[in-house]
Amino acid sequence: MASRYHEVYDGWKRDPEKFWADAAKAIDWFSPFDTVFDPNAGVYGRWFGGASCNTCFNAVDRHVAGGRADQIALIHDSAISGAVRKFTYAELKREVVALTSVLKNRGVQKGDRVIIYMPMVPEAAFAMLACARIGAVHSVVFGGFASHELATRVDDARPKLIISASCGLEPGRVVAYKPLLDKAIEMSRHKPEACLILQRDQLRCELKENHDIDYADAVARERAAGANVDCVPVLATDPLYIIYTSGTTGQPKGIVRDNGGHMVALKWSMENEFGVNPGEVFWAASDVGWVVGHSYIVYGPLLHGCTTVLFEGKPVGTPDAGTYWRVISEHGVVALFTAPTAFRAIKGQDPKGEFVPKYDLSKFRTLFLAGERADPETIKWAEQKLNVPVIDHWWQTETGSPMTINPAGLGLLPVKYGSPGVPMPGYDIRVLDDAGHEVPRGTLGNVVVKLPLPAGCLPTLWNADDRFRQAYLEEFPGFYKTADAGMMDEDGYLFVMARTDDIINVAGHRLSTGAMEEVLAAHPDVAECAVVGIADAMKGQVPLGFVVLNAGVTRDSGTIETEVVTLVRERIGPVAAFKTVVTIKRLPKTRSGKILRGTMQKIADKEDWTMPATIDDPVILDEIAAALKGRGIGL
Numbered sequence: 230m231a232s233r234y235h236e237v238y239d240g241w242k243r244d245p246e247k248f249w250a251d252a253a254k255a256i257d258w259f260s261p262f263d264t265v266f267d268p269n270a271g272v273y274g275r276w277f278g279g280a281s282c283n284t285c286f287n288a289v290d291r292h293v294a295g296g297r298a299d300q301i302a303l304i305h306d307s308a309i310s311g312a313v314r315k316f317t318y319a320e321l322k323r324e325v326v327a328l329t330s331v332l333k334n335r336g337v338q339k340g341d342r343v344i345i346y347m348p349m350v351p352e353a354a355f356a357m358l359a360c361a362r363i364g365a366v367h368s369v370v371f372g373g374f375a376s377h378e379l380a381t382r383v384d385d386a387r388p389k390l391i392i393s394a395s396c397g398l399e400p401g402r403v404v405a406y407k408p409l410l411d412k413a414i415e416m417s418r419h420k421p422e423a424c425l426i427l428q429r430d431q432l433r434c435e436l437k438e439n440h441d442i443d444y445a446d447a448v449a450r451e452r453a454a455g456a457n458v459d460c461v462p463v464l465a466t467d468p469l470y471i472i473y474t475s476g477t478t479g480q481p482k483g484i485v486r487d488n489g490g491h492m493v494a495l496k497w498s499m500e501n502e503f504g505v506n507p508g509e510v511f512w513a514a515s516d517v518g519w520v521v522g523h524s525y526i527v528y529g530p531l532l533h534g535c536t537t538v539l540f541e542g543k544p545v546g547t548p549d550a551g552t553y554w555r556v557i558s559e560h561g562v563v564a565l566f567t568a569p570t571a572f573r574a575i576k577g578q579d580p581k582g583e584f585v586p587k588y589d590l591s592k593f594r595t596l597f598l599a600g601e602r603a604d605p606e607t608i609k610w611a612e613q614k615l616n617v618p619v620i621d622h623w624w625q626t627e628t629g630s631p632m633t634i635n636p637a638g639l640g641l642l643p644v645k646y647g648s649p650g651v652p653m654p655g656y657d658i659r660v661l662d663d664a665g666h667e668v669p670r671g672t673l674g675n676v677v678v679k680l681p682l683p684a685g686c687l688p689t690l691w692n693a694d695d696r697f698r699q700a701y702l703e704e705f706p707g708f709y710k711t712a713d714a715g716m717m718d719e720d721g722y723l724f725v726m727a728r729t730d731d732i733i734n735v736a737g738h739r740l741s742t743g744a745m746e747e748v749l750a751a752h753p754d755v756a757e758c759a760v761v762g763i764a765d766a767m768k769g770q771v772p773l774g775f776v777v778l779n780a781g782v783t784r785d786s787g788t789i790e791t792e793v794v795t796l797v798r799e800r801i802g803p804v805a806a807f808k809t810v811v812t813i814k815r816l817p818k819t820r821s822g823k824i825l826r827g828t829m830q831k832i833a834d835k836e837d838w839t840m841p842a843t844i845d846d847p848v849i850l851d852e853i854a855a856a857l858k859g860r861g862i863g864l
């Protein structure tokens with residue numbers, strides 16, 4: 230089929246308001262919008278001002294009323310425990326209504342915040358939808374974060390209630406969530422009024438009297454009492470959720486997502502970008518704690534009337550490299566969205582793809598990869614083994630849906646390996662030099678988006694308009710700064726090469742090296758430190774720490790390094806994958822005192838580097854190279 234991409238994209242460019250007004254027809258509004266886009270509202274404008282709506286209504290209730298009551302809405306497939314649970318749209322509604330009633334009875338109202346700190350269980354999705362149903366603002370915190378990170382989010386979001394679970398399941402270990410939650414609440418200045426705890430059989434936990442509520446008991450009580458809570462009308466511009474993402478310091482940024490624009494953008498993307506039809510099975514193998522989980526495990530598929538798969542497992546080891554193919558065949562998945570790391574892991578264990586023919590993948594049409602750079606070898610391997618189009622695409626927590634993709638629903642364009650595709654309607658993507666001038670096609674520069682951002686993107690940061698302006702809008706006036714560096718080719722395909730800030734991407738997880746440095750610096754024996762992201766064949770990048778010890782420290786440096794690694798795991802969490810610290814005598818700096826992290830990374834990655842003209846003492850770089858060689862790095 231010839232691609233309609235150019236026609237659709239040009240149509241958006243000619244008349245953006247018409248484009249979004251047409252897209253908005255796919256959503257059921259309680260009352261219509263006054264303006265499609267109001268440039269004078271908010272920081273850079275707001276979408277669908279004046280409209281009232283409800284995201285839970287569109288994701289659940291309208292499907293029940295509209296003939297999908299008996300269609301499976303959500304499949305929980307736990308490759309770790311072996312359990313599979315399925316919920317029809319009618320059952321999903323019953324679960325969500327009962328939970329909403331629990332929240333309501335605990336005094337949770339429109340505008341209140343609720344933190345959800347849960348493993349990959351269906352109750353995490355119920356919790357998100359229950360908040361949406363009464364207009365409460367949820368903030369899901371990824372389970373791989375430790376107490377300190379959770380506490381930071383508690384203090385910023387100030388939740389009335391926290392919904393959590395007794396434990397999560399990782400391969401070979403049960404992760405006790407409750408002690409992490411209790412410690413976070415102990416550390417935070419803000420204290421939630423109560424915690425609703427889902428007890429899992431693998432590890433039950435003690436509940437605190439007058440504070441912790443048993444999730445199952447509370448929901449069962451409401452169900453027995455015949456609870457019924459209607460969807461509360463909220464403004465299209467009211468926040469649906471806050472999702473925290475790494476900033477350049479230890480203080481994460483609270484990305485705000487509104488109700489109206491978010492629904493419109495996701496519904497459009499499901500059909501036109503992912504090429505999926507209502508009633509089909511869509512699987513995003515990510516975590517509800519990440520934006521992919523919000524957009525493409527929960528909201529996107531449900532808004533579109535699809536069946537979504539919520540998978541608790543890993544691409545390998547649960548139990549083998551055939552797990553993904555088992556899930557696709559067992560549940561009739563038509564499209565899978567995952568991170569390239571997952572495919573590198575599968576390829577590493579099953580290079581010949583011997584597990585693939587063991588399963589019936591006849592319904593499977595498309596593989597989507599995002600979250601980190603997809604290397605061409607991995608894409609080609611997946612194409613060859615699966616015999617379906619493999620679509621790399623690019624977006625951010627901030628945007629909530631793809632900025633660039635090869636749009637399956639509009640008809641695929643030719644694939645260019647190494648490129649995550651072409652800009653989607655709403656995104657006028659430019660590449661600028663550091664002075665803000667557009668560079669010629671094929672030239673590397675700062676990737677930016679001309680304002681306004683489209684429906685579904687963040688309107689601001691939670692309680693931090695100024696930080697939003699400063700972080701995203703000030704450096705290139707009139708544009709949103711993606712903080713990615715890349716280039717656009719003659720055919721309008723984008724190539725994304727690197728970050729322009731201190732964020733690194735570890736297995737698709739966006740992490741701040743600045744936040745890690747704050748942890749290293751907190752060790753009593755550390756005088757100075759630096760963290761850089763170095764290349765890793767499996768995870769794309771991993772962090773590498775350097776520490777300079779305080780004068781007079783006589784303790785064994787190996788012991789201190791182990792303590793530093795433990796500290797990062799305790800403060801940030803296992804997801805940081807922080808495993809290596811090298812003790813050095815001095816850090817290389819410019820004469821003005823700036824640490825030469827870029828040069829250190831190049832030495833560790835054995836890339837070409839030139840002696841920085843402003844370096845204070847060039848000999849230090851030899852010391853670094855020697856220290857790294859001693860650890861088998863940069864050889």
Ligand SMILES: CCC(=O)SCCNC(=O)CCNC(=O)[C@H](O)C(C)(C)COP(=O)(O)OP(=O)(O)OC[C@H]1O[C@@H](n2cnc3c(N)ncnc32)[C@H](O)[C@@H]1OP(=O)(O)O
Pocket residue numbers: 348371372373374397399400404514515516519520521542543544568570571599600601623624625626735736737738739768802803804805806
């Ligand atoms: C497009 C917009 C975006 O970019 S949104 C972000 C998209 N990113 C993603 O969806 C993430 C994709 N990555 C993954 O799903 C995983 O990394 C995959 C590929 C499955 C590999 O998982 P895994 O083998 O656990 O490695 P990892 O690097 O993720 O984990 C490192 C350590 O953290 C742990 N961990 C992970 N998740 C949890 C959790 N929910 N609760 C507790 N612990 C967790 C892992 O067990 C691992 O621990 P350890 O160091 O091995 O002890």
